Amino acid sequence: MLRVRTAIALCLAGVAALGLGGQAAAAPSTNLVLRYTFELDSTSAIQDSSSHGLTGTLQNADPSAAFVTEAAQGSKALQLVADERQYVSVPENDVLDVNRFTLMAWVRYSGVTTPETRGRWEVLEKAGAYWVNVRTDGHVRAGGFFGGCVNSQYWVYFDSTTTIPANTWTHVAARYNGSRLAIFIDGQRAGSVAVSGTTCANNEPLAVGAKNAPAKGILEAFWDGQLDDVRIYDKALTPRRIASIGQ
16 A cells, blocks of 8 residues: 555654644644644644644535545545535635745545546645646646746646556655755655746635635635645755655
8 A cells, every 4th residue: 555654653643733632732843834634623623733823724514524534544534525615725824935845745536527627636725826736637736936926937837757546545745945846756756847936925825625716716626535644844855854754
């Protein structure tokens, strides 16, 4: 099975996620901007285990059905249904205006499309700034606006060199270090492209499981399947660190 977690990793995750009285506690990494593990979630409020407290809101979904237990690992994941236009909205916050970054999540997509899919299922996106998604042909796409926010000349994206299968847990990550944008699948590099410039900072909200761009009236690319351990870092993690998380 592609998705393997050691007992040590599970213990560390539990320590990071729990504080006094079972409440979410700040994660130790100062570069961790956002982390949704879904382990403590049972309502529409999605708890952030980073130090920033970026509570998300589950949209158009019944919490009793949205949080599912994975039989193999015994941990919880978020189940989203594209036909129901389900996603997690995150309010705009300056800490989400990351320049160098690493975006990552465990994903298990079903392959179900809707009229709003438009060629992909979004893992996470801050519209007009950065994103990572799975195309309907199974490729992973990473992209963003680098060096400017408006003109198409600043829009850079590319697809992974390999595809990922439906209905299978896979770890995906996108990393920007100031000179290259790279994709990692299950901890292994799966392509990169040369790019430079400051990542666009804007007032668009972050969405997990969809593209949400209120300024343009866009809400689309809804995820269908499961997501787990969604993270954003405000630095380019080393390939070794990405591999340690994604294998």
